[in-house]
Amino acid sequence: MPTSRTATIDPSKAVSALLVAAAVAIVGLLIVVPLMSVFYEAFSGGVAGWWRAVAHDPDTRHAIWLSLTVAPVAVAINTVFGVAAAWLVARFRFPGRSLLISFFDVPFAVSPVVAGLALVLIFGRQGLLGPTLAWLHWKVIFAWPGLVLATTFVTLPLVVRELIPVMESIGPDEEMAAVSLGASGWQVFWQITLPNIRWALLHGIVLANARAMGEFGAVYVVSGHIAGATDTMPLRVEKLFQEYRQPASMAVASVLAGLALVTLVVKFVIEHRLEAEARELELARSTDGTTHDATLEAAGP
Amino acid sequence: MSIHIRDISKTFGSFKALDGVSLDVPDGTLLALLGPSGSGKTTLLRIIAGLEFPDAGTIEENGADITERHARSREVGFVFQHYALFRHMSVFENIAFGLRVRKVPRAEVQARVEELLGLVRLEGLGGRKPSQLSGGQRQRVALARALAIRPKILLLDEPFGALDAKVRVELRQWLRRLHDEIGMTSVFVTHDQEEAFELADEVVVMNHGQIEQQGTPDAVFDKPATPFVMDFLGNVNVYHGRVENGRAFWHGIPIDYPDYPHAQARDARVYLRPHELEIAPAGTAASRPGTSLPARVLRVTRSGAISRVACRPHGSDAELHVDVPVDTARDLLLQPGVQVSITPRTPRVFIPGPEYVI
Numbered sequence: 335m336p337t338s339r340t341a342t343i344d345p346s347k348a349v350s351a352l353l354v355a356a357a358v359a360i361v362g363l364l365i366v367v368p369l370m371s372v373f374y375e376a377f378s379g380g381v382a383g384w385w386r387a388v389a390h391d392p393d394t395r396h397a398i399w400l401s402l403t404v405a406p407v408a409v410a411i412n413t414v415f416g417v418a419a420a421w422l423v424a425r426f427r428f429p430g431r432s433l434l435i436s437f438f439d440v441p442f443a444v445s446p447v448v449a450g451l452a453l454v455l456i457f458g459r460q461g462l463l464g465p466t467l468a469w470l471h472w473k474v475i476f477a478w479p480g481l482v483l484a485t486t487f488v489t490l491p492l493v494v495r496e497l498i499p500v501m502e503s504i505g506p507d508e509e510m511a512a513v514s515l516g517a518s519g520w521q522v523f524w525q526i527t528l529p530n531i532r533w534a535l536l537h538g539i540v541l542a543n544a545r546a547m548g549e550f551g552a553v554y555v556v557s558g559h560i561a562g563a564t565d566t567m568p569l570r571v572e573k574l575f576q577e578y579r580q581p582a583s584m585a586v587a588s589v590l591a592g593l594a595l596v597t598l599v600v601k602f603v604i605e606h607r608l609e610a611e612a613r614e615l616e617l618a619r620s621t622d623g624t625t626h627d628a629t630l631e632a633a634g635p
Numbered sequence: 636m637s638i639h640i641r642d643i644s645k646t647f648g649s650f651k652a653l654d655g656v657s658l659d660v661p662d663g664t665l666l667a668l669l670g671p672s673g674s675g676k677t678t679l680l681r682i683i684a685g686l687e688f689p690d691a692g693t694i695e696e697n698g699a700d701i702t703e704r705h706a707r708s709r710e711v712g713f714v715f716q717h718y719a720l721f722r723h724m725s726v727f728e729n730i731a732f733g734l735r736v737r738k739v740p741r742a743e744v745q746a747r748v749e750e751l752l753g754l755v756r757l758e759g760l761g762g763r764k765p766s767q768l769s770g771g772q773r774q775r776v777a778l779a780r781a782l783a784i785r786p787k788i789l790l791l792d793e794p795f796g797a798l799d800a801k802v803r804v805e806l807r808q809w810l811r812r813l814h815d816e817i818g819m820t821s822v823f824v825t826h827d828q829e830e831a832f833e834l835a836d837e838v839v840v841m842n843h844g845q846i847e848q849q850g851t852p853d854a855v856f857d858k859p860a861t862p863f864v865m866d867f868l869g870n871v872n873v874y875h876g877r878v879e880n881g882r883a884f885w886h887g888i889p890i891d892y893p894d895y896p897h898a899q900a901r902d903a904r905v906y907l908r909p910h911e912l913e914i915a916p917a918g919t920a921a922s923r924p925g926t927s928l929p930a931r932v933l934r935v936t937r938s939g940a941i942s943r944v945a946c947r948p949h950g951s952d953a954e955l956h957v958d959v960p961v962d963t964a965r966d967l968l969l970q971p972g973v974q975v976s977i978t979p980r981t982p983r984v985f986i987p988g989p990e991y992v993i
Contacts, residue, residue, distance in 0.1 A: 507715050507717060507719035508719045508720075508721055508722070510686050510706075510713075510715070510719070511713065511715055511719040511720075511721075511780075512721070512732065512736075513686070513706050513707055514684055514685070514686065514706050514707075514709075514711060514712075514713040514781075515732055515733035515736065515780070515781075515783075515784060516707050516708070516733055516736050516737055516784060517707065517732070517736045518707065518736070521736050525721075525732075526721060529723045530722065530723065614722065614766050615722070617766045
């Protein structure tokens with residue numbers, strides 16, 4: 335009976351198949367194909383051509399070097415700030431606390447270009463701190479410190495946002511237990527707090543690093559795009575592209591994309607660990623008294 | 636080590652957690668802080684541990700003021716409600732933690748932890764992670780960890796709250812024996828009156844940040860100081876009656892009450908526990924009008940060796956609960972619908988207004 339065949343198909347299955355197909359198509363069209371074409375273009379002159387574009391141009395070399403120094407410093411600042419801020423917010427109740435939490439999100443809400451302009455307004459030569467910095471002979475805007483500031487600004491929420499929920503779900507009991515056992519503040523932090531949040535912290539660091547490496551808008555404004563001096567990798571990609579040197583531009587872009595893929599793998603591994611930790615926390619909280627305590631039966635103390 | 640608490644107050648925002656609490660814990664006592672949630676018992680425990688600081692009042696240990704002393708240097712062992720074991724450390728490392736931060740030599744740590752593992756009956760489990768233990772085992776790791784530093788006072792916050800009934804009873808008896816062996820001043824918080832009465836030498840009943848009554852389990856149970864204590868100890872029949880001329884009236888039945896000799900009648904609450912009521916079949920010698928109350932049996936339920944009989948007095952929609960031994964219930968043929976008479980034995984009377992609370 336051929337008529338009944340279509341009728342037995344669960345309509346929800348058809349819908350879900352359609353949705354999966356749509357998702358695959360969108361991901362393929364918007365992410366996989368463009369990314370593959372970057373690599374295709376980058377290696378259009380072979381590996382040798384790619385290597386020449388990446389390693390033999392001194393300005394490109396400097397851009398890669400600059401990105402590899404700016405991002406870690408910004409991430410390090412973020413890590414210290416993130417841990418301190420998350421601890422403050424997760425462990426204490428004070429007036430203005432929720433306002434403070436909303437402020438952590440400002441860098442996500444504000445366009446990076448605006449962030450860059452704001453930094454120029456404060457640290458630029460005509461800016462609020464301009465005269466003081468000139469007197470100290472400190473160059474912030476159009477220099478390395480400005481790049482670090484801009485990168486730190488745009489990545490600020492990533493670590494702290496990652497840590498707050500984890501610290502809140504773990505709660506203060508373990509830390510207080512350590513204190514009552516005689517541990518000092520530093521001992522509590524290094525031996526109890528940090529091991530408990532390590533995967534969440536690493537996750538935040540990886541995300542912040544990925545964002546720091548790829549940041550364009552804010553860095554664009556504060557860098558002054560001086561080739562061989564303040565051009566980071568994304569700025570270098572854009573400049574080469576504007577100069578009609580597409581293969582070279584794509585070669586640098588492929589380095590950035592490669593870093594992103596590595597980040598993705600690391601992130602995947604860490605998320606796996608985070609889930610395992612969350613399950614363990616759940617398990618530790620469970621009122622598991624159902625197992626009969628055979629160890630008690632032996633004798634009294 | 637004895638503890639003397641004087642006029643401790645603590646406020647969280649607008650919530651008064653403790654309101655002028657004074658308490659003495661004699662050396663070597665096992666004391667229970669008993670009360671409903673929000674009564675301030677955990678706050679008081681944490682203040683003794685130095686995990687919270689009071690807004691007013693002082694704490695002394697053996698006569699030395701320790702009010703401002705940090706938790707780290709109080710030499711107090713604290714067992715948290717959910718154990719708060721260090722999840723990423725093994726059982727061994729958990730117990731060793733307090734010794735390690737005190738820079739105790741490695742060999743000594745090893746010996747002490749082994750000794751404690753034996754004490755809490757967890758030999759051979761030192762390598763396990765807390766998540767690999769049962770609830771009762773975790774509880775004992777928490778206890779061993781607190782005892783490792785040889786504290787002068789042991790504090791336990793709802794120590795058996797997260798365990799199921801059987802494990803709870805086993806651990807309770809075990810903890811009592813452990814306390815008798817070590818003889819350390821111990822304070823534990825509980826909302827379970829059975830736990831407090833079975834385990835403690837001394838029971839402190841708390842409510843709304845204040846102490847309602849302190850005394851031995853017998854004293855608190857037999858002579859509840861306030862209606863709250865009476866209510867909180869549970870399973871009680873309350874009747875809103877009156878007192879006059881040295882008598883209280885319970886469902887119209889006069890009961891001697893010499894504490895109120897005045898002629899002017901006052902509202903009073905009469906409390907009778909289920910085992911303080913006598914039940915007899917209607918029409919027997921025990922049922923005399925004026926001293927016993929005619930009623931009808933609604934339900935009979937069994938709880939261990941006790942039958943719980945629910946009755947309804949004639950002309951009332953109140954429900955009275957009477958406990959009798961199962962055999963008695965069987966002999967008296969108690970079952971729903973049977974007519975009975977109920978005689979009060981030792982009621983407690985509370986008159987609203989502070990001057991008449993006995």
